[in-house]
Amino acid sequence: MKNLLFGYLDKERIETLREKFTEMNVVDIAQIFEEIPEEKKLIIFRILPKDIAAEVFSYISQKEQQFIIESITDKEVQSLVEDLYLDDTVDFVEELPANVVKKVLRNTDDETRKRINFFLNYPENSAGSIMTIEYVDLKKNMTVKEAISRIKKIGIDRETIDTCYVTSKGRKLEGVVLLRQIILSDENEIIENIMDKDVKYVNTHDDQETVALLFKKYDLLAVPVTDNEDRLVGIITIDDILDIIEEETTEDFYKMAAMEPSEDDYLDTSIFSLAKHRIVWLLVLMISATFTGSIIKKYEDVLQAVVILTAFIPMLMDTGGNAGSQSSTLVIRGLALGDIKLKDWPKVLFKEFRVSLVVGSTLAVVNFLRIYFLEKVDFYVAVTVCSTLFFTVVIAKAVGGLLPMIAKKLKVDPAIMASPLITTIVDALVLMLYFATATMLLGI
Amino acid sequence: MKNLLFGYLDKERIETLREKFTEMNVVDIAQIFEEIPEEKKLIIFRILPKDIAAEVFSYISQKEQQFIIESITDKEVQSLVEDLYLDDTVDFVEELPANVVKKVLRNTDDETRKRINFFLNYPENSAGSIMTIEYVDLKKNMTVKEAISRIKKIGIDRETIDTCYVTSKGRKLEGVVLLRQIILSDENEIIENIMDKDVKYVNTHDDQETVALLFKKYDLLAVPVTDNEDRLVGIITIDDILDIIEEETTEDFYKMAAMEPSEDDYLDTSIFSLAKHRIVWLLVLMISATFTGSIIKKYEDVLQAVVILTAFIPMLMDTGGNAGSQSSTLVIRGLALGDIKLKDWPKVLFKEFRVSLVVGSTLAVVNFLRIYFLEKVDFYVAVTVCSTLFFTVVIAKAVGGLLPMIAKKLKVDPAIMASPLITTIVDALVLMLYFATATMLLGI
Structure with a gap:
């Protein structure tokens, strides 16, 4: 289809091209438009019937929108803005550089200009900023x-x-x-x-x-x-709402993986912008993790006495992190969908506590059987590891269940209380518990 | 409002109650219905005008639907099914126990029964299973x-x-x-x-x-x-699509936190069902993590020689896990939204590689300054830790970026290639690298 259209373009069969476009879905036209070589874009845009051109304009990327506005005449800008729905105009005006915005506003009538400015004053992500005034x-x-x-x-x-x-x-x-x-x-x-x-x-x-x-x-x-x-x-x-749900969910996914949310398309984002969005959290978490390291340093003599204890550290840390993020993910998602309310916190905590008893004891028993009978680990070491494992799950599920609700209460986005942060917190608690148990049970 | 309605109910002012319900939104009626004491539910359901009753029925929980079907007469079932849209009927028939389904099917005409059976034959989550046949x-x-x-x-x-x-x-x-x-x-x-x-x-x-x-x-x-x-x-x-998007996204969240997806409401799910959904993955990951432990065991002598090395294990493991899950989350979300296609894998890999160079070197430098100058760690130990840190980020981002795409290629849901699994894989790689570097640089 695309090649056929490009063929018409090369042979300058403008009328046939216009006809074909009129029959096509505007989203498909917008997609093809992105792939046309730059020098032909303007020709194509001018071929399109006026109302279709406006619709296509609202679907192309910001970069393309800017290119069009910069290339067309003042009169064409005027006619384009007239054909656009006000919310689409506001959408692209919000994103464009100042000189391009000026060209748009210069070519709109007083009434529309006043309305656009009015819209731009609504707080970002508010109902006012996403509404349209064209209703019956x-x-x-x-x-x-x-x-x-x-x-x-x-x-x-x-x-x-x-x-x-x-x-x-x-x-x-x-x-x-x-x-x-x-x-x-x-x-x-x-x-x-x-x-x-x-x-x-x-x-x-x-x-x-x-x-x-x-x-x-x-x-x-x-x-x-x-x-x-x-x-x-x-x-x-509702079509705008679908986009918003997608945007908000993606934001949650990013925050839960310790990244600053970004609205840009991954493949179009520059390396430094991607790195910037990830580095802050990694630094914060890295420095927090050294706190865990200092707990190990404090117990160096314990580890030196029973070196085998070190071998179980990764398993305990990973299980704690995983058990905690299961709970935090459930609560974060429940809060986002409105299935869990803040006032439910005692219910959540009690539920997570009971689940952790079941899960923790199962894991502890399986692990005991494996390391005592298969790996032939010393009995007291096995008891140390498995009792720590049990309490790790209990603590992790309590921390994972509570922290997102505390965040919400403090008006912080619960999504940041996800896997990475929970893991770091649970790690430190687990190691303290591990060494305390070891000191007690192994008499070091 | 609710209390007012309950007042009418107590005083048996049936007509007033019916009038009030007629003015209300069916979703709100369904919500109130859930809170009515059981013995009054049937009275209320029978008060509602027929068409409103059917709409309310499609919004109440499965438990309530079952209660209604079991309590009303055959004739009432017949009239209810007549007023329901076919897709709503199919929705609840799918979920109900066999004896209740029988009561429903017994009371529908041949045509409808044939249609319901036809629908039930479409594969779960297919377009056929969610469509409705009532169109113009x-x-x-x-x-x-x-x-x-x-x-x-x-x-x-x-x-x-x-x-x-x-x-x-x-x-x-x-x-x-x-x-x-x-x-x-x-x-x-x-x-x-x-x-x-x-x-x-x-x-x-x-x-x-x-x-x-x-x-x-x-x-x-x-x-x-x-x-x-x-x-x-x-x-x-589109109203059904909103529910589906929510359901699919929740499924991704659950899988990404190492849980079996479940469609039930968290607060209504039993402890054992919650535990069951979490325990399998925790067990798998726990046992995989012991592989990491065996790497440590193999290098016990290195740790015994330079005990301080143990103190940096949590930081290296956590940073590796975090860096990896950033990449995997981006790719998993990109694949789900269609922003990233399978054929983009070389682009993604190259992009993640370049980002990892920027992020890895920043983290390594910051960490070196901190541990060498502030913590006064031995120079060669500091170099061991920081070079491992750098390569950890590079490896983690490659693994995190690639695994979801490989999963997709193998027709496995990419969402399982998230934080928990990536962390376990990266942990093992990091420790091998760490000990290899230590052996080399510290001459142990």
Whole structure:
């Protein structure tokens, strides 16, 4: 398909090309656009019908967007911004360098410019910053017939018409009605009778994570956004929510692996930027781990007396880290999805405690059988290792279960309380316990 | 609100209660339903208007669903199943014990029973198993007016009417048209002229993860599902996709923390079930870690000669594990989102190699300054520790970057190649390297 299109391009069969593009999905066009040699990009962009060009523009990468804005005329910028949905305009204006932003703002009318600036003032990741203002508003005393004719009149410019909002004179939100309900109702029915008054809505300053949870809980396709005076100011549609859920989850994955989150595509990110995102945490954890080292140093004489004890250190440390991160991952994910609430902390702790008794004793018994009978390790050494192993699991699960909840309570992202940090903390506790037990049982 | 409703219930003000419920969101009713004392549940369920009862039923937990089916009469089961969407019926039938399933199937008509059985035969997590058959189909030679009258006629029973599908006589998929486009078009327009022929669709046997990626890529609200003969057999709507994305991501989180994935809510899962999901991996990893221990045992004499070397083992192991899981997490997430493809493996490896040079040398230098100048460690010991540290990072990043891709190539879920497994593998490599370097540099 791509080669066919490039063939048309080479032979300058512009009309055929335009026709082909008109039949294609804009996401596919955007993907092909990224692969076109730079000198042809502008030609292609200008071939596209105006409305398709705007849609394609909202799907191409930031680098390409900047290239287009820099290359086209002021008049073309003006027409592009007119065809874009406001939230897409805000999205790319946010990311572009100042001189390119100036070119955009210079070519928009006063009204749009004011709106863009208004949007840019919402805190990052707030409902206000991701909403769109292109929605369909109806009045409750309209008939279905009147509503349909209003939808026909204004619908073409709206991001969605599948969900319509009923507002009072003061723009207060009074109800929500699905296009589906309107279509399936008698044309003389009054909107008030078919609208749903129990509207689920968010405030402009709510965090996007809260918004995503609302979508999931109520299976919504769109959510209205109100300001502090309860006036309807915009809506958020589900396609944006899918992107946000993906972004937030990726952020959690990165934090849980001790990396600074980044929104850039891995393959497009520079080496130094990747290194920068990883090095801080590695340094912090490396220096914390030397604390564990100093515990070993303190007990050098114990190790010198019973050298075999050293051989079990990796196993104890790894098992502690793994048992702890199992618990922390469960709790972090549960908190993120809203399945676990802060007030559940005693339940979580008690549950993890009971699980750790089962898991810890199983591991300890298996390990005892293996090292005492198979490896023929001294009885007291085997008891030292296995009792430490048991308590390691108990401690690790308590630490892993509690720390994410403490983080949440302190308004820190629970995701940082994952495997790497838990491992470092549990390591130190395990070694102290190990040497204390050894000193006691082996009489060193 | 809840207390108010319970008040009505106690005073047996059934009519008021029914009215209140009719105004409420079904998800909220389902939530309240879970909190009602058991002996009142049936009363409440019977108070609800039939269509609302069915919707509430699809949102309550499996335990509650089973209770309802067991308690109501055969006739009520029949009417409930009639009001449920087929995919919701299939969802709960899949989970219920055999005797309850029998009661359901006994009370459905032949047609529905055949359909349910058909659904149950699709492989788990396939597009077929999550689709619904309640969609609106149109013909391409219909006018907009005819299309609207068909939608009005059949739309009430369909899961979505926002997206309609155009099929040929042989049920082959020919196009897709949004309700929005139909409403905004002239009533004499022919559907063929406004439908989109470039339809994105999936096969009944495609994996649900593939389906989710398609939704994200093209910002879809619904996707048509075709059988092997390209006939339209169902659709999947975005609300189900949100749940699937959540489920798949949670599965990845669990696997990455060395747990068997489970779909149950943490707080509702029994201790033994939780323990069972964690213990297998902990055992496997514990036993693998003893391999690391045997490396230490082999080099006991080196450690006995220079005891201080033991003190740096935790730091080296932890840093190796952390550096490795950073890389594996990036790659696992990139593969899951489709940002990284298998064919990119040389790019990923080269990138990780260059990042590891930057990160490894920084860590090594910082560590050298600290232990040589602050801790006054012997120069050759410091060089041993820091050169091992450098190569640890290089090896860990290579292993972390490659293993998930190898897993994917072998059709194993890359998510298991995360922190715990990488840590165990890197641990062994690090210690071998450490002792080899020590033997060489310190002349032991």
